[in-house]
Amino acid sequence: xxxxxxxxxxxxxxxxxxxxxxxHHTGESCYIPASLSAMTxxxxxxxxxxxxxENPNDDVKHRTPYMVRFIKPSAMRAAPxxxxxxxxxxxxxxxxxxxxxxxxxxxxxxxxxxxMDDPEASRAENQQAYNTVSNTLRKMFLEEKxxxxxxxxxxxxTKPSREWFSCTxxxxxxxxxxxxx
Numbered sequence: 001x002x003x004x005x006x007x008x009x010x011x012x013x014x015x016x017x018x019x020x021x022x023x024h025h026t027g028e029s030c031y032i033p034a035s036l037s038a039m040t041x042x043x044x045x046x047x048x049x050x051x052x053x054e055n056p057n058d059d060v061k062h063r064t065p066y067m068v069r070f071i072k073p074s075a076m077r078a079a080p081x082x083x084x085x086x087x088x089x090x091x092x093x094x095x096x097x098x099x100x101x102x103x104x105x106x107x108x109x110x111x112x113x114x115x116m117d118d119p120e121a122s123r124a125e126n127q128q129a130y131n132t133v134s135n136t137l138r139k140m141f142l143e144e145k146x147x148x149x150x151x152x153x154x155x156x157x158t159k160p161s162r163e164w165f166s167c168t169x170x171x172x173x174x175x176x177x178x179x180x181x
Contacts, residue, residue, distance in 0.1 A: 005049035005072060009131070010042045012138055021048070021068065028158045030066040031055060040071045044135045048072065065158055087128045096136040100146055105166045108134045137165045147172075 008021035008030055017034035019042055030052060032042065042048060051070040055061045095115055100106065106114075112133045113121045123130040141148045147169035150160035166172050 003051055006052055008048050008050050008068070010044055010046040010048065011134075012044050012142070013037065013042075019044075020064070021050075022159070023052075023066070028066060029064040030068050031057075031060075031064050032068045032071075036068060036071060040073070042071065044138070045131050062156060063158055087126065089128065089132045092129055092132040093136045096133055097140065097145075100137070100140060100165065100167045103166075103168045103171070105164050105172055106137070107162065107164055108137060111137065111165075140167075141165065 007024040009024065010019055010021045010032070013019040017038055019032040019037040021030045021032060021042075022028065023030060030050070040048070049072045050068045052066040053069050055064055055067045057064075057067075092115060096111055099111065099114060108130070109123075112123070112130050113119050115129060115133055116126065137146070137148075140146045146165050146167045149164045151162045153161040
């Protein structure tokens with residue numbers, strides 16, 4: 001029997017050593033236990049193939065429906081679908097940090113389109129840049145360099161509907177959160 005591996009992108013790690021990932025195509029959240037995270041040395045942005053089970057923790061199953069039981073060793077992992085050879089992740093991270101310090105309220109999408117200097121830019125155009133923007137914003141929050149707000153439209157959701165980030169939360173006005181139509 002050949003197991004069905006699911007492609008995931010690791011989104012963050014936490015102080016305990018555990019990690020979280022999202023399933024490709026569905027965006028559902030997956031918990032990676034600390035022992036497995038340490039053994040495989042996964043880090044935010046990694047694309048891995050994994051075997052999942054239903055999350056045994058009933059208290060968080062509504063937010064994180066899956067737990068990772070096995071991750072393919074790195075030598076066997078599939079490479080990301082497309083690599084932008086000229087992309088400079090360090091320069092992208094530096095750009096995001098500077099823009100955040102300039103103020104305002106940002107979503108991953110708004111920061112990404114700002115970085116791309118194209119209001120119509122989509123994640124598919126440069127997945128590496130999109131992931132770097134997302135990971136930098138989340139890293140800044142974990143470093144306590146910015147604030148983050150999350151909106152959950154329904155209790156049954158596995159991830160927030162929207163997230164906003166700001167380095168100047170004391171000056172934020174709610175109308176900054178509204179997208180222009």
